[in-house]
Amino acid sequence: MNGYITFLFSSSIGKKLLMAVTGLCLIGFLAMHLLGNTMAYAGATAFNDYAKKLHSLEPYFTVFNIGLLTIGLVHILIGVILFFENLRARPRKYEVFKNPGGMTFGSRTMPYTGILILIFVIMHLLKFTFVDKSVIPIYQQMAATFANPGWVLMYVVAMVIVAFHISHGFWSLFQTFGINHPRYTPLIMRLGLVVTLVIGIGFGILPVYLLIIA
16 A cells, blocks of 8 residues: 555656546536536525535535545645656756647646636635625625626636636546547547536636626
């Protein structure tokens, strides 16, 4: 067991596998979170009842959050390690940048979009998670926040950044798993585009909706 853990954290292949597995878990969480957010379109009562139902599932909800936090921290840690390993492997920037086959804007900006997403997640948690919901329910807190166009713009921009991050991450995790075949790769890339658009637009449109109806 110790040897397997050492392999995951010390070898290049192991670290990439950890990035792929944790990334897939985080995408799965985003899909579930997005599904839950759709309750907001049913109105304040429906969304607040949904939020209360989640928190009534203690201690399972706490265990889930601890697991999610662990996955997120591992993803960040391995991402930072791989970033600096890549810097050491290429200490000098290329004099002329040439775009190799398959390199995209999403792949070139992964470390930077990752940092911006981390900042956004911290702001999101402080704004909507670590707050007292006993006096003002969460739906009313969201509606008040997104009545401000500045907050709406920030969230929409953040979702564009998330979409760019996922656009490369979704495809690369299948590459890490060794799923690379002329027959399947185009399908995976199309599926990745669908996942990217659904998550990016799905999360980005809710603040706009609340701005309009607030």
